[in-house]
Amino acid sequence: MGAPTTGRALVGVSACLLGEEVRHDGGHKRDGFISGPLTRAVELRPVCPEVDIGLGVPREPIELARRGDDLRLVASESGTDLTAAMRSYAEAKVQELDAAGICGYVLKSRSPSCGLGSVPIDDTETGDGLFAAALSGLCELLPLVEETGLVDDDAREVFLQRVLAYRRLRDLFDGEWTIDNLIGHHTRQELLLMAQSPELHSELGRLVAAGGGDPAEVEDSYRRLTMEAFRKKAGPARHADALSHMQGYLQDRVQEAEYRELERKIGLFCDGDCSLSRVLDDFRLLVKKHSVDYLAAQVYLDPQPFELLYPTPPLLNDNQGNSPDAAQG
Ligand code: SF4
DSSP, rough: OOOOOOSSSSEEEEEGGOOOOOOOOOOOOOOOHTHHOOOOOOOEEEEOHHTTOOOSSSSSOEEEETTTTEEEETTTTTTOOOOOHHHHHHHHHHHHHHHTTEEEEEEOOTTTTTSSSSSEEEETTEOOHHHHHHHHHTTTTEEEEGGGSSSSSSHHHHHHHHHHHHHHHHHHHHSSOHHHHHHHHHHHHHHHHHHHOOOHHHHHHHHEEEEEEOOHHHHHHHHHHHHHHTTTTTOOHHHHHHHHHHHHHHHSSSSSHHOEEEEEOHHHHHSSHHHHHHHHHHHHHHHHHHOHHHHHHHHGGSHHHHHHHHSSSSOOOSOOOOOOOOOOO
């Protein structure tokens, strides 16, 4: 298994969610969002742990069972214990995926192998499937989600934003890095971090400004704080702050009429009458036109998760007589 081939972030996925007929009964659990919009935004790498350990299709159903303090993976009818085989496979497979550059994982809920927190155990409790447990244990900060956690647009954006943040951290830290690399990375992320969490933006800024110290500790803190900043979706008020900050930066660099138009667009955004992607489009044009290097380098002006998932933005009235955007795909 190699690195991603498309240039997009590499994300693992339970193979049955992409429509592969690998379930115990020969069926699949194709998910329309995962096999549709998500495939345009990331490079999905399907994995079926049960097929990979040689159980075949069709196969006897398996389940989790508690034996004292231990959790066992057993075949439901024959009682065959598959725990050692699955744990050994999962550890090696997760290491392989990590080495390939994986930046997130979408897991099938309730599966004794793939489920994350939703798997019935002896009908008395729920827990993690053995493959999912290996993923969360070995890649602590890796964005993980079950397909049931991707049913609305907000949840989808949060997951993709986390995947993209994780990828940027990998790009920075996976090889040799210097404090100058970290400063450059942090500078490019500033406005996005400001929108995500002003508090963590400040804390990360202090960490970077302190410089020096044990590189491993700096890296660990920077990774943890960054992923914490992307735990939730940024609300409109925080985006408005980040947009106003960018507008202020442009004040002496653009024409008066351009500055006022940005102000008007931010106002429309705050009133819910203009999409974020449309305001960012305006900023991109001006930043390019006036060659504003600091803003041109900002990750915040890259395509946002919603634009990656649904290239045509949602219909919103921007009150200026423009032809409306088509409905989202
Ligand atoms: S849930 Fe996981 S183990 Fe089960 S069929 Fe899907 S990919 Fe395979």
